[in-house]
Amino acid sequence: MGAIPVISVVGTSDSGKTTLLEKLLPELKKRGYRVATIKHDVHGFDIDQPGKDTWRHAQAGSDIVVISSPTKVAMIEKLQKELSLDEIVAKIQGVDLILTEGFKRGDKPKIEVYRAGHRPELLCSPEELIAVASDTPFDIGVPCVDINDAVSLVDLIEDKYLTTRERDTTS
Template sequence: MKVFGVTGWKNNGKTTLVAKLVAEITSRGFTVSTVKRTHHSVDLDTPGTDTFKHRQSGANEVMLASDARYAILKELSEPPSLAHMISRLSPVDLVLVEGFKSESHDKIECHRKGGERPLICESNTSVVAVATDAPIDAPVPLLAIDDIVDIADFVLAKVGLEKGMEK
């Protein structure tokens, strides 16, 4: 599976860009999955539910399944690596990773006008372009943050899933 990332500081458009890239790239016939990094504590379970009771009683993994989707809740003793998380996904053409600034995979940095934080690409060589709505000086190519077709073309070329290779 090919892996490409979208990174940037908070409120600079990462999630919006990832969602638009998923829609654009899947419309071209490629399969896409995503991994989203959060620094918040996440619990998709609710005290009192059956799955909560399963976990509380000691289950290592609990699968909650419906006719439309399923979720696996796994208890962890330490944070998993990005490689481990990706290995748990079903095979697809492309995995888009949101966040994970310090990981080594290629990524686009999102930068919005008025951003006060320094550009990540100044100190991180895994950032290969900046998607922005501001006239900035950067050591990597600049892409218009609202030109999703151009950004998708850039991503697909970077990972080797170029035009003409659609399924």
């Protein structure tokens, strides 16, 4: 099995990136694929709640805190510098596809979410894009799909990146 394909969903703030991912994921799952998502947050985040055990472990000096239950696992790792997308991807196994939200300056193929009125032009060049998901048509040499048409976008992803991958038949 080769490298896991990574596709970044990019766009300006409030363009609908999360909403598009919420539409792509069920369609991919319906087709039997296992999918990971990575969200880029330039502002930083905190998932540890003050006073909880994992927060207390980190406060006491743990560099990596893992919390595990019968249905999920989470790892919180203190970093000296931000990891590259490739370094994050290297930590993920057992999926057919990785979708990211953000990473617009990264070197992965992108679907740009574009809404008329948010910005006068696209953020990415056509060479970076596999598609544009938009509420207005574009003629730039890559498919332009209606912003709500998850089926067509997944068809495109499947044809270009997933046709030779094995599907999860346990879903």
